[in-house]
Structure formats: structure tokens, C-alpha cells
Amino acid sequence: MRRGHLLSTPPYEVETALKRLGATLRTARLRRNITLAEVAQRIGASREVVGEAEHGKPSTSIAIYTALLWSYGLLDRLASLADPATDDEGLRLASLRERRHASTPQPLDDDF
Amino acid sequence: MRRGHLLSTPPYEVETALKRLGATLRTARLRRNITLAEVAQRIGASREVVGEAEHGKPSTSIAIYTALLWSYGLLDRLASLADPATDDEGLRLASLRERRHASTPQPLDDDF
DNA sequence: ATCAGATGTCGGTTTAAACCAACATATAAC
DNA sequence: GTTATATGTTGGTTTAAACCGACATCTGAT
Numbered sequence: 001m002r003r004g005h006l007l008s009t010p011p012y013e014v015e016t017a018l019k020r021l022g023a024t025l026r027t028a029r030l031r032r033n034i035t036l037a038e039v040a041q042r043i044g045a046s047r048e049v050v051g052e053a054e055h056g057k058p059s060t061s062i063a064i065y066t067a068l069l070w071s072y073g074l075l076d077r078l079a080s081l082a083d084p085a086t087d088d089e090g091l092r093l094a095s096l097r098e099r100r101h102a103s104t105p106q107p108l109d110d111d112f
Numbered sequence: 113m114r115r116g117h118l119l120s121t122p123p124y125e126v127e128t129a130l131k132r133l134g135a136t137l138r139t140a141r142l143r144r145n146i147t148l149a150e151v152a153q154r155i156g157a158s159r160e161v162v163g164e165a166e167h168g169k170p171s172t173s174i175a176i177y178t179a180l181l182w183s184y185g186l187l188d189r190l191a192s193l194a195d196p197a198t199d200d201e202g203l204r205l206a207s208l209r210e211r212r213h214a215s216t217p218q219p220l221d222d223d224f
Numbered sequence: 225a226t227c228a229g230a231t232g233t234c235g236g237t238t239t240a241a242a243c244c245a246a247c248a249t250a251t252a253a254c
Numbered sequence: 255g256t257t258a259t260a261t262g263t264t265g266g267t268t269t270a271a272a273c274c275g276a277c278a279t280c281t282g283a284t
């Protein structure tokens with residue numbers, strides 16, 4: 001590849017976090033006693049990519065990871081990953097100034 | 113595309129969760145008063161893909177999302193998304209039987 | 225050791241992600 | 255209004271993700 005280096009060689013912490021996430025996804029699946037092929041079919045993906053997600057492959061789409069969480073009933077935690085209410089650093093900064101000079105053309109449809 | 117439908121048309125809950133995640137990532141960035149171009153450069157990606165992540169694009173690689181969390185100091189939460197210790201359903205099942213018939217060829221290197 | 229099931233891997237095809245540059249639009253400040 | 259900055263969008267290129275089939279390997283049980 002050699003274009004953006006992010007996908008091939010992400011920061012070490014990112015790589016590590018993804019490996020851990022993958023391992024937890026594998027544990028969740030095994031506990032539910034289903035195979036790679038079975039979850040793959042459920043979420044509409046191939047068996048290989050699910051295996052890659054469980055290995056924490058960085059270049060795999062977030063849809064795969066998310067669909068796995070969904071199939072295990074663990075989806076609710078995802079959306080609150082960067083939850084503004086618990087983003088301490090962000091809260092500190094927000095209290096100073098919410099934003100100096102930015103543009104938010106479409107209010108980034110918050111209708112969910 | 114039309115091959116796997118997951119990337120183009122994920123389950124509604126998945127789509128929604130990703131949009132919410134994207135919105136929180138945008139909030140986190142704005143609070144830190146940095147631009148798309150700036151975070152993009154920091155994490156080694158293009159400005160466009162960061163914008164897409166903030167819109168919750170499902171087909172974007174998890175590396176982008178993860179690197180954003182990392183740059184905001186919010187990475188620690190990711191790995192515990194499917195944390196076996198708090199996977200209630202998984203715990204229930206695990207107490208019954210840890211696994212009937214599976215294979216874990218390489219112990220999925222847990223060295224982190 | 226054998227057998228069956230699960231997972232890993234390889235080769236080849238299709239599709240599109242990620243990139244880049246340039247331009248369009250929107251917002252904020254003046 | 256104008257200007258400056260940020261974000262959105264478009265077109266084109268490169269690279270590889272995701273797919274599929276077949277085969278290899280590993281594990282667990284017999």
C-alpha cells in the first residue's frame with residue numbers, strides 16, 4: 001500500500017486496543033457457542049472477515065465489528081464511546097469555549 | 113457493490129449506533145478546537161475519511177475510528193466494548209459450558 | 225490413530241476504500 | 255456586503271477489502 005500508513009501500521013496503542021477488542025469478540029462468540037460461519041451468515045458477511053475482526057485487523061470496516069457487537073447484544077456501548085457527557089477532557093475545554101471558529105453546515109443530523 | 117449487503121445497508125441499529133458514534137467524535141474534536149485537516153494529519157489519514165467517520169460511514173475502516181479515539185485520549189474504552197467480565201449474557205452461558213466443540217489453534221495471542 | 229468440525233490460508237475476481245487535487249459551499253468575523 | 259476558514263463534494267488513480275472456492279491445519283472426541 002504505502003499511501004496512508006494508518007491502515008498498515010497504526011500507532012501501537014491503536015493496534016493493541018484492536019487486538020484486545022478482537023479477542024473479546026471471540027470470547028463472546030465462543031461463549032454463545034456459535035461458529036465463525038454462523039455469525040458471518042447472520043450479519044451478512046464472509047467467514048474470513050469475521051475471523052480477521054477477531055484478530056483485530058485494523059483495515060477491516062467498522063461495519064463488521066459493529067455488526068458483531070450487535071449480534072451479541074452489546075451494541076449499546078459503542079455509541080457512547082466518545083460520549084460528550086463523559087469526555088472529561090472535552091468537558092473541561094467546552095467550559096472554556098465551545099468553539100472559536102468552526103463551521104457546522106448541516107447540524108450533522110442528530111435525529112436518532 | 114451488491115455482494116455483501118452489510119457495508120451498503122447494515123441493520124438499522126448498526127447504522128444508528130455508528131451515526132451516534134460519529135456525532136460524538138465530532139463533538140470531541142470541536143471541543144478540542146481542531147479541524148478535520150489537523151486530526152487527519154495527526155493520525156495519518158486524509159481529511160475526507162475523517163469527515164466520513166464523523167458521519168458514521170459503515171464501510172470506513174475501524175482504524176480511522178480507533179485512531180480518532182486515540183488522538184482524543186479515549187482509546188481505553190474501546191477494548192472493553194465486549195469485555196468478557198461485563199458481558200452478562202456471555203457470563204450466563206459461560207457458567208453453563210465454556211464451549212462444546214471449538215478449536216482455538218493459536219491461542220489468539222493475548223500478549224498485550 | 226481416526227474422524228468430524230472449526231478455523232486458517234491461498235488464488236483469483238470484483239468492488240470500492242483511501243488518497244489527492246481542485247472546486248463549491250457554508251460559517252464566522254469583519 | 256467582503257474575507258478567511260472549515261467543511262462538503264467531485265473526478266480520477268491506486269490499492270486492497272471483501273468475496274468465493276478449495277484446500278490445509280488444528281482441535282476435540284471417539
